[in-house]
Amino acid sequence: MKDAWxxxxxxxxxxxxxxxxxxxxxxxxxxxHFHNNNDPRIFFTEENPDFKRFVSLxxxxxxxxxxxxxxxxxNDRVFEPQALAAIEALTDDAWTLPHSTRVDSLTxxxxxxxxxxxxxxxxxxxxxxxxxxxxxxxxxxxxLNEPALVGRLVSDKGHVAGVVATVTMSEGNxxxxxxxxxxxxxxxxxxxxxxxxxxxVTGTVVFSQASAEATExxxxxxxxxxxxxxxxxxxxxxxxxxxVAVTVVVIAFSIASxxxxxxxxxxxxxPIVGMAPAMILTLAVADSVHILASYRxxxxxxxxxxxxxxxxxxxxxxxIWLTSLTTAIGFAILNFSESQPFRALGNVVLIGVLLAFVxxxxxxxxLVMLLPHRIEPGRQRDYAPWMSALxxxxxxxxxxxxxxxxxxxxxxxxxxxxxxxxxxxxxxxDETFEVRRVNDFAMAEMTGMxxxxxxxxxxxxxxxxxxxxxxxxxxLMTWLEQQDEVVYATSYTNVIKRLNRDLHGGDxxxxxxxxxxxxxxxxxxxxxxxxxxGLGLEDQLDIDKRQARAIVVLKNIGSKPVLDFNDRVEQWxxxxxxxxxxxxxxxxxxxxxxxxxxxxxSMLGGALIALVSVSVLLILALRSVRYGLLSLxxxxxxxxxxxxxxxxxxxxxxxxxxxxACMTLGIVVDDTVHFLSKYVRAKRELGLNTEKAVDYxxxxxxxxxVATSVVLVANFAIIGTSHFYPNASMGLLSAITIAMALFxxxxxxxxxxxxxxxxxxxxxxxxxxxx
Numbered sequence: 001m002k003d004a005w006x007x008x009x010x011x012x013x014x015x016x017x018x019x020x021x022x023x024x025x026x027x028x029x030x031x032x033h034f035h036n037n038n039d040p041r042i043f044f045t046e047e048n049p050d051f052k053r054f055v056s057l058x059x060x061x062x063x064x065x066x067x068x069x070x071x072x073x074x075n076d077r078v079f080e081p082q083a084l085a086a087i088e089a090l091t092d093d094a095w096t097l098p099h100s101t102r103v104d105s106l107t108x109x110x111x112x113x114x115x116x117x118x119x120x121x122x123x124x125x126x127x128x129x130x131x132x133x134x135x136x137x138x139x140x141x142x143x144l145n146e147p148a149l150v151g152r153l154v155s156d157k158g159h160v161a162g163v164v165a166t167v168t169m170s171e172g173n174x175x176x177x178x179x180x181x182x183x184x185x186x187x188x189x190x191x192x193x194x195x196x197x198x199x200x201v202t203g204t205v206v207f208s209q210a211s212a213e214a215t216e217x218x219x220x221x222x223x224x225x226x227x228x229x230x231x232x233x234x235x236x237x238x239x240x241x242x243x244v245a246v247t248v249v250v251i252a253f254s255i256a257s258x259x260x261x262x263x264x265x266x267x268x269x270x271p272i273v274g275m276a277p278a279m280i281l282t283l284a285v286a287d288s289v290h291i292l293a294s295y296r297x298x299x300x301x302x303x304x305x306x307x308x309x310x311x312x313x314x315x316x317x318x319x320i321w322l323t324s325l326t327t328a329i330g331f332a333i334l335n336f337s338e339s340q341p342f343r344a345l346g347n348v349v350l351i352g353v354l355l356a357f358v359x360x361x362x363x364x365x366x367l368v369m370l371l372p373h374r375i376e377p378g379r380q381r382d383y384a385p386w387m388s389a390l391x392x393x394x395x396x397x398x399x400x401x402x403x404x405x406x407x408x409x410x411x412x413x414x415x416x417x418x419x420x421x422x423x424x425x426x427x428x429x430d431e432t433f434e435v436r437r438v439n440d441f442a443m444a445e446m447t448g449m450x451x452x453x454x455x456x457x458x459x460x461x462x463x464x465x466x467x468x469x470x471x472x473x474x475x476l477m478t479w480l481e482q483q484d485e486v487v488y489a490t491s492y493t494n495v496i497k498r499l500n501r502d503l504h505g506g507d508x509x510x511x512x513x514x515x516x517x518x519x520x521x522x523x524x525x526x527x528x529x530x531x532x533x534g535l536g537l538e539d540q541l542d543i544d545k546r547q548a549r550a551i552v553v554l555k556n557i558g559s560k561p562v563l564d565f566n567d568r569v570e571q572w573x574x575x576x577x578x579x580x581x582x583x584x585x586x587x588x589x590x591x592x593x594x595x596x597x598x599x600x601x602s603m604l605g606g607a608l609i610a611l612v613s614v615s616v617l618l619i620l621a622l623r624s625v626r627y628g629l630l631s632l633x634x635x636x637x638x639x640x641x642x643x644x645x646x647x648x649x650x651x652x653x654x655x656x657x658x659x660x661a662c663m664t665l666g667i668v669v670d671d672t673v674h675f676l677s678k679y680v681r682a683k684r685e686l687g688l689n690t691e692k693a694v695d696y697x698x699x700x701x702x703x704x705x706v707a708t709s710v711v712l713v714a715n716f717a718i719i720g721t722s723h724f725y726p727n728a729s730m731g732l733l734s735a736i737t738i739a740m741a742l743f744x745x746x747x748x749x750x751x752x753x754x755x756x757x758x759x760x761x762x763x764x765x766x767x768x769x770x771x
Contacts, residue, residue, distance in 0.1 A: 006313040006365070010306055013366035020253065020363040027257040030264035036212070037268045039173040040588060043339045043595055050594055054586040057455045060542040061549050062102060062166055064451070064587070067183045068203040069094065069163040070442050074196050076159035078106070079140040084128035086194045087161055093186060094165040095534075098178050102166040102534055106143055106154045110531055112502045119503065121530035147481075148495075151488030151553065155446040162446060164203075166539075173208045180209040200438040204588075207425060210435040214428070214724040215271050222727065223278075226718035230285070233714045237383075237707040238292060242373040246364055247288040253359045254284045258352030262344070272341035273348060275659060275730065278719070280352030282738075283327060283666040286708045287360035290316050290674060293704035295368065297384060299375040309365055315681070315700070317361060319673040322617055324357035327666035330610025334662065337602040339595055345659070346606070353666060387702035390746070391695040398751035405748040413640045418647030422558045423596045423654035424449070425588075430723045448487030449556035452566055452585040456491075457547045459580035464545045465521045470496060470513045472577050473548060479572060480552050485565055488553040492540040499523040559593040559654075566590055592655075600658040607661040611635045614669050622680050630756075634672045634741070634749040639664065641744070642737035656726030657733055664737040667712060671745045674701045679753065690757040694750060709742040 009016055044051035058064065069090055073083045084107060091105040107125035114120070124139055125131070131139070143149050144158055153162045165183070169175045183206065187199040234244045255277045267273065291312050298308035331353070334346025394401060426449060429436040443449050458469050473493050480489035497511050500523065504510035514520050524545075528537060540549050552569070554562060566585040573582055614635060619628030639661045646657070678701045682693035716738065719731030 006310045006317075009313075009362060009365050010309055010369055013369040016362050016366035017370065020359060020366070024253045024257050027264070028260035030260035030262070031256070033263040033266075035263075035268050037173075037270050039169075039171060040208070040592070041171070042268065042270055042341055043272075044591060045338050045340065048338060048591075048595075050586060050591050053455075053584060054588075054591060057453055057549070057586055060455060060547065062539040063168060064453070065167050065169050065205055066203045067094075067097065067165045067167065067179060067201065067205050068442065069165070069183070069187060070198075070200040070202065070438060070446070071161045071163065072159070072198040072200070072441075072445070074198065076157075078154065078158050078161045079136050079143075081129050081131065081136070082194065083161075083197060084125050084131070084136070084139075086190065086197055087163060088125055088128050090163050090186070090190055090199070094163055097165050097167065097182050097186070099167045099169065099175050100165050101168055102539070103163065104153060104166075104535070105163040106149060106161045108535065109143070109146070109149060109153070110535060111142060112499060112527070112530075114502045114505070119499075119526050119530060121527065146498075147477075147488075148490050151447055152490070160442075160446040162442070167205060169205070173205075176205050176209040176212070179205050200434075200441065202435055202438040202442060206435050207439075210429060210433060211271060214433070214727075215274055218719075218722050218724055218727050219274075222719055222722045226715045226731075229718050230711050230715040233711045234285075234289075234707070237703075237710065238289070238296065240296075240373060240375075242368075242371050243292045243296075246292070246367045246371065247285060249367060250288045250356065250359045250364050251281055251284040253363060254352055254356040255280050257355050257359075258348055261351050262348045265347075267344045267348065268340075270341045270344070271726065272339075272655070272659075273344050275656075275663065276345055276348040276352060278716075278730075278734075279331075279345075279349045279663045279666070280356060281715070282664070282712055283324060283353045283670070284356040284360065285711055286323070286667055286670045287320050287356055288364055289708045289711070290320060290670075290701070290704045291360060291364055292368075293707060294700065296375060297700065297703070300384075305369070309368055313361065313365060315678070316674075318621060319670075319677040320357060320360065322614065322621060322673050322677075323666060323670045324353050326610050326614035326617060326669050327353045329613045330606050330662055330665045333606030333609050334602065336605070337599055339599055342599055342602070342659075346662075383703045383706075384699045387698035388695055390702065391691075391698040394746070394750050395691045395694060395754060398754040401747050402751040402755055405744075405751070409637060409641060409744075409748065412644035413637070415644035415647045416640060418651050419643060419653050420558075420651060421560045421593070421596055421600070421654070422652040423592055424556065424559060425592070426556065428725045430725065430728075432723045443556055448553035450554040450562045450587075450589045452552050452554070452562070452569070452587045452590060454550040454552075454569075454583050454585055455542075455547050456550055456581055456583050458545075461544045461546050462521075464492065464541055464548045465517050465524065467513055467515050467517060467520065469581065470520065472581055473550065474513055475576060476550065476569075476572065480569070483565075485554045485557055485561070486552055487555055489551065491550040492537070492548045495527065495537075495540070496520060496523060499527055559589060559596065562589045563593045596653075596655050596658065599655060600653065603658050603662050607639065607665055610662075610665055611669070614673065618673065618676065622677065624680065627676055627680060630749075630753070631672050631676060633752065634745050635668055637744050637748070638668050638737050638741040641740045642733060645736055645740075646733055650729070652729075654726070654729070656730045660730060660733045660737060663730070664734050664741070667708065667738050668741040670708065671705050671741050672749070674705065675745055675749075690754055690761070694754060705742060705745070709738055712738050 071087055087105055088107040091103055091108050094103040107123060109124040110121050111124040112119060112121050124142060140158060143154050150156050167179055183201045187201045190199045231244055234247060258280055294312035294316055295309050298311050328350045331346040331349045335343050337343055426439050431437055456473060458464050463469055470493050473491055477489055477491055477493055480486050496513060500514050501511040570584055615628045615631050618631050619625050675697050678697040679693050682688045682696035688696060713735045716731045716735035720728050720735060722728040
């Protein structure tokens with residue numbers, strides 16, 4: 001059956017080419033439905049309890065999407081007429097940003113004063129250029145002693161200020177480019193108008209747009225360079241422009257078809273799904289190189305084109321199919337992930353690796369038959385003797401390699417525990433990105449990095465006016481301000497305490513929560529009626545005053561410490577608050593920290609199931625329980641050793657790094673399946689002993705394994721130079737894993753096979769061990 005199929009493909013290359021081209025065009029047509037979604041909310045399902053909490057908070061209060069203008073006078077003095085005038089003007093202009101709903105700054109902070117029985121609420125700074133020195137000094141004293149300002153809108157030294165524009169965006173953050181462009185243009189115009197002041201732009205909206213820009217930059221520069229390097233390596237190893245061209249066609253057909261089908265199925269493109277082409281490429285390259293390397297080897301032995309190609313298909317079809325099937329199983333497991341982008345990634349790669357198999361065993365042979373090429377025995381370099389020399393070396397020194405590699409394996413796998421989960425969005429961008437430089441400056445000089453929000457319930461409508469409720473909330477604020485990680489913490493208690501003090505003649509003794517609910521309600525009503533439109537209390541209290549919002553901003557401490565800090569806060573609440581006030585923290589840092597952990601678990605689970613599947617399939621295909629179980633060793637060790645080495649050189653695992661075990665699964669399994677299938681074939685079909693079977697396997701598949709590994713290591717190493725950390729970390733760890741896979745197969749698994757087979761042979765004298 002297999003021979004009849006390969007004869008038909010080789011005999012009808014034109015028909016095969018036409019059919020494959022037609023299918024590819026039909027599938028790739030789905031790219032017309034391409035839709036890019038950079039909204040971080042796509043990582044969370046509607047059933048996710050953390051995400052439900054986050055959405056509920058945004059529905060109850062103002063949203064968290066914002067643009068932050070960082071204002072830094074070059075003389076480090078914000079409280080001077082010109083600097084204050086610039087902030088005042090920028091505050092007014094920020095209202096004109098697209099989709100802007102609220103603007104907060106040092107100058108429009110609603111300061112309260114009392115004259116007699118009248119409460120006056122007015123901006124802290126008005127007409128800055130006409131203010132006297134004493135008035136500016138007074139504004140400075142008020143600002144630097146106001147908890148609602150310091151660490152959020154002004155630095156504690158008074159040398160940096162911020163203007164925050166809150167905006168609304170629809171699902172997908174499609175407004176981010178428009179808002180970011182307007183904000184950058186506004187900052188540029190102000191920098192020209194005020195040359196002695198630096199105006200910088202950051203914020204969640206700008207980061208969302210920067211993520212899209214980083215992906216585009218990578219697609220335009222890093223990935224093409226990596227592809228060129230890969231092609232160069234292919235040519236250096238295969239020594240044929242035709243072979244390189246054929247491989248590129250298979251890669252292109254596989255990726256285009258898979259992405260087209262994905263778009264037909266309604267899968268949205270996102271930065272995570274953007275990793276799919278690199279994953280599909282690994283299998284497409286591996287499949288193609290195996291067939292071409294075997295074909296080249298047969299031709300160098302003097303065999304004609306047609307029988308050489310048929311023999312290559314015969315010996316490679318089963319291992320290529322096994323590799324593709326098990327890789328597809330591994331990625332299918334990602335459908336158990338709770339993050340839609342990872343489910344989409346799994347489905348796209350599943351489709352892609354199966355298509356890569358189809359195109360490599362149909363389209364590739366057809367192109368080889370149709371395209372002119374010359375392979376001349378004796379005149380073109382054959383790498384098989386090099387592989388035979390390596391096999392002879394391992395046969396002689398297998399004990400040394402086994403002992404030495406065992407030490408390396410133990411040391412590296414033991415280092416896996418050095419890794420820690422950390423996924424800080426700011427650090428996705430290196431210092432070549434303006435948004436990273438601005439954010440680093442803002443964190444160092446004015447505010448923090450991580451934000452956690454708490455929607456604190458009172459148990460009844462209007463319950464936030466209860467003195468006991470506000471006293472409990474104020475106790476939390478006091479405790480938070482005492483924590484080393486906290487840069488800024490605020491809630492409505494700050495407003496009430498300030499009103500109570502001001503309405504008692506500014507007496508500091510009254511900077512506390514009043515004992516009367518009626519008095520608190522009167523203060524609140526009086527304050528709300530005095531506030532200008534757009535600067536109400538909706539960012540602190542919900543509409544029926546059933547719950548209040550508490551906000552805490554932390555230093556850049558990493559995603560896992562943020563989760564630990566939130567656990568401490570929630571434990572404090574359980575220990576100090578009544579049951580009616582119990583709540584949980586939310587925010588993007590909390591959401592991503594938890595979803596990263598869950599996705600790492602699902603990724604590793606998927607990889608493990610796939611590796612067990614390949615062992616089961618190998619048991620059936622090779623008809624050997626022994627070799628099937630042994631295959632687990634070279635399939636499991638590369639990822640474990642790579643993550644161990646990662647723990648020594650980096651140690652941080654985020655969403656991008658968590659996919660590497662699955663992404664490199666195909667090539668890890670590929671190395672094992674191809675070597676083991678050739679080794680078993682040599683023993684069964686050719687009746688060779690262990691030493692000669694090792695030599696046969698190296699001569700027939702060694703070159704292909706080296707070629708595939710070198711090509712893919714070079715490809716991913718170039719990606720590792722990206723300025724976008726998810727791509728860089730993914731590329732570097734993938735290169736390490738692929739290199740480890742080849743190293744483990746050649747210098748640990750092969751010596752292990754030799755040692756075990758020799759041990760069996762010595763225990764069964766007079767019998768040939770060919771199982």
